[in-house]
Amino acid sequence: xxxxxxxxxxxxxxxxxxxxxxxRDTLRLLCIGNSFSEDAVEHxxxxxxxxxxxxxIVGNMYIGGCSLERHWKNAQSGEAAYRYRKxxxxxxxxxxxxxxxxxxxxxxxxxxxxxxxASGFSGLPDSYExxxxxxxxxxxxxxxxxxxxxxxxxxxxxxxxxxxxxxRYGNSQRKMxxxxxxxxxxACEKYGMKVIPCGTAIQNLRSSYDRQNANRDGYHLNLxxxxxxxxATFYEALSGRDVRGNGYRPAHLPEFRRSxxxxxAHEACQSPFADTNLSKLxxxxxxxxxxxSKVPAYTLPDPLVFxxxxxxxxxxDWAERRRAELLSLFTEQMFGKAPGKPDGMHxxxxxxxxxxxxxxxxxxxxxxxxTKSEKRDFMTLLLYLPKNVKGGAPxxxxxxxxxxxxxxxxxxITMPKDWKRYGCVENRERGAASxxxxxxxxxxxxxxxxxxxxxxxxxxxxxxxxxGLQHLxxxxxxxYPKPDEWGTISAWAWAMRRALDYLETDPDVNARxxxxxxxSRLGKTALWAGAQDERFAMVISNESGCGGAALSRRRVGETxxxxxxxxxxxxCANFFQYMNHEDALPIDQHELLALVAPRPLYVASAxxxxxxxxxxxxxxxxxxxxxxxxxxKKAAKKTAYHCRAGKxxxxxEDWAHYLDFADKYLK
Ligand code: GTR
Numbered sequence: 001x002x003x004x005x006x007x008x009x010x011x012x013x014x015x016x017x018x019x020x021x022x023x024r025d026t027l028r029l030l031c032i033g034n035s036f037s038e039d040a041v042e043h044x045x046x047x048x049x050x051x052x053x054x055x056x057i058v059g060n061m062y063i064g065g066c067s068l069e070r071h072w073k074n075a076q077s078g079e080a081a082y083r084y085r086k087x088x089x090x091x092x093x094x095x096x097x098x099x100x101x102x103x104x105x106x107x108x109x110x111x112x113x114x115x116x117x118a119s120g121f122s123g124l125p126d127s128y129e130x131x132x133x134x135x136x137x138x139x140x141x142x143x144x145x146x147x148x149x150x151x152x153x154x155x156x157x158x159x160x161x162x163x164x165x166x167x168r169y170g171n172s173q174r175k176m177x178x179x180x181x182x183x184x185x186x187a188c189e190k191y192g193m194k195v196i197p198c199g200t201a202i203q204n205l206r207s208s209y210d211r212q213n214a215n216r217d218g219y220h221l222n223l224x225x226x227x228x229x230x231x232a233t234f235y236e237a238l239s240g241r242d243v244r245g246n247g248y249r250p251a252h253l254p255e256f257r258r259s260x261x262x263x264x265a266h267e268a269c270q271s272p273f274a275d276t277n278l279s280k281l282x283x284x285x286x287x288x289x290x291x292x293s294k295v296p297a298y299t300l301p302d303p304l305v306f307x308x309x310x311x312x313x314x315x316x317d318w319a320e321r322r323r324a325e326l327l328s329l330f331t332e333q334m335f336g337k338a339p340g341k342p343d344g345m346h347x348x349x350x351x352x353x354x355x356x357x358x359x360x361x362x363x364x365x366x367x368x369x370x371t372k373s374e375k376r377d378f379m380t381l382l383l384y385l386p387k388n389v390k391g392g393a394p395x396x397x398x399x400x401x402x403x404x405x406x407x408x409x410x411x412x413i414t415m416p417k418d419w420k421r422y423g424c425v426e427n428r429e430r431g432a433a434s435x436x437x438x439x440x441x442x443x444x445x446x447x448x449x450x451x452x453x454x455x456x457x458x459x460x461x462x463x464x465x466x467x468g469l470q471h472l473x474x475x476x477x478x479x480y481p482k483p484d485e486w487g488t489i490s491a492w493a494w495a496m497r498r499a500l501d502y503l504e505t506d507p508d509v510n511a512r513x514x515x516x517x518x519x520s521r522l523g524k525t526a527l528w529a530g531a532q533d534e535r536f537a538m539v540i541s542n543e544s545g546c547g548g549a550a551l552s553r554r555r556v557g558e559t560x561x562x563x564x565x566x567x568x569x570x571x572c573a574n575f576f577q578y579m580n581h582e583d584a585l586p587i588d589q590h591e592l593l594a595l596v597a598p599r600p601l602y603v604a605s606a607x608x609x610x611x612x613x614x615x616x617x618x619x620x621x622x623x624x625x626x627x628x629x630x631x632x633k634k635a636a637k638k639t640a641y642h643c644r645a646g647k648x649x650x651x652x653e654d655w656a657h658y659l660d661f662a663d664k665y666l667k
Pocket of ligand 1: 546
């Protein structure tokens with residue numbers, strides 16, 4: 001026997017021994033479910049077990065929205081109506097279509113089989129019977145006596161869900177949750193089943209800083225923290241092990257989110273029918289500080305000093321080298337890299353109405369397709385332009401929160417055909433945000449408005465970047481942005497630049513007179529777009545706050561920690577390292593403002609918007625003016641600030657200031 005052969009034999013013998021050992025730690029789970037079991041068990045569960053040295057074989061008999069009634073009918077008729085999905089011992093998922101229930105029951109010697117009710121009925125005990133009783137009897141007849149039947153408790157819908165069944169619970173998450181608890185408890189008691197308390201785990205999650213991210217469409221779980229929480233609940237309920245000690249780290253779930261999900265799951269297993277307030281267990285953000293005397297001492301990084309410590313001597317130094325240094329820092333540490341102009345991008349004019357707003361303006365809509373294909377990746381620009389402007393009109397380009405149809409009540413503005421594209425609840429009301437867009441006033445002053453909906457580019461919720469345009473920047477095989485690649489704000493800012501690409505082709509617009517405008521999160525976006533792209537002739541930040549105009553080091557109102565915990569999708573993952581470590585940031589927000597220099601820049605705050613730290617926004621602009629000074633004393637005049645009375649909003653008063661400012665520098 002040669003040496004090599006001998007080694008092979010030994011290895012095989014060892015492998016055999018290991019796999020026997022492994023078999024003892026194998027658990028075979030079958031869910032008779034629907035998309036809620038898909039959310040809970042098809043991802044992460046196998047990996048959680050693996051990290052504990054165990055093998056979980058996970059089957060899911062899937063029919064979308066399937067109720068107990070239908071499962072029972074299928075059991076009786078033998079209808080081959082299921083997709084049988086199975087994560088094998090190797091962790092790989094396979095799917096067989098058109099299978100009957102009996103096929104899956106016989107496929108493995110299952111240790112655990114779970115039942116669940118369709119989500120809309122899950123809190124209605126009358127809908128369970130006689131089907132649950134019949135299914136239990138049927139399964140006990142089919143399965144080995146050792147097989148344990150367990151109840152998969154599903155979760156209540158998001159507060160803002162538009163699911164048709166939500167009315168059964170008065171559109172109240174709390175009512176739905178309580179109803180699910182009562183129904184699942186009595187089902188478990190009646191049939192001696194243990195519960196897998198995913199409903200409570202998700203409710204627990206909703207009491208933490210990650211509260212906005214449990215769902216992706218109002219009822220299904222979001223692809224990151226939501227699904228992970230449910231899988232962790234299954235794991236602890238099945239294994240009896242405290243899942244908080246589990247070593248599995250899902251891609252793209254930073255530690256602060258992983259730990260809250262594990263706590264939500266663990267607490268649910270401790271108390272399956274009553275939710276636990278995780279914010280009381282420390283899973284919340286710190287209360288905001290509004291007291292000037294408690295602002296920590298800080299030193300701002302100096303925009304006029306190069307990274308290597310040498311001074312910036314004049315505007316040539318700034319323009320040729322320092323600007324690039326700062327842009328890279330903001331790109332890599334905060335917003336994330338975005339790709340360039342996409343090759344296949346093209347534009348389509350949907351229509352032109354020469355007599356909009358009672359004859360005052362031209363209205364048109366233009367679709368910007370980001371690729372050659374016209375299926376998925378596009379945004380729709382809505383343009384209101386003054387008539388007969390020689391050389392094209394100067395315009396305010398800004399994204400909107402509530403859809404183009406929310407900007408004005410005009411019934412001719414296109415409504416989307418596919419609402420699903422936007423995730424859960426979208427504002428479907430015409431003109432809902434019209435007070436923020438005083439179109440007549442703007443047009444009468446000689447300016448146009450160009451706007452598009454944030455959801456077209458990247459719906460504003462965390463979903464592992466599966467719901468936005470980020471995939472356009474992926475290399476082959478890439479699934480998530482890298483830690484220095486674009487988050488949502490960067491994607492939005494990229495789309496602002498693509499909108500400007502279109503405007504360069506439109507003779508009704510003067511593309512050299514475009515102001516990037518935005519409110520709040522979209523103000524952060526306008527600043528980032530304007531900082532990067534010098535084609536924007538002016539930048540206006542309306543109450544952009546943390547991550548926008550406000551200095552991070554002051555930690556007044558919203559902080560980096562808070563913003564990342566509430567909106568983990570806005571920035572690139574590198575930014576998380578500065579949560580509660582503002583002093584380690586190589587930049588601060590005055591440098592973002594400075595990147596607009598020497599172009600005109602307007603920063604606005606509101607007294608009642610303390611969350612955005614008005615004082616921090618003003619100080620930031622004062623600091624940025626030191627960079628404007630490179631262009632001479634007068635250059636700083638091209639920056640302006642106001643803080644009006646009132647709350648967080650865009651008002652006619654704000655617009656009056658912007659229009660006066662534009663009269664000076666945009667016309
Ligand atoms: C808040 C967020 C702010 C601001 C605001 C908005 O909830 O904390 O950073 O962006 O939303 O966009 O309206």
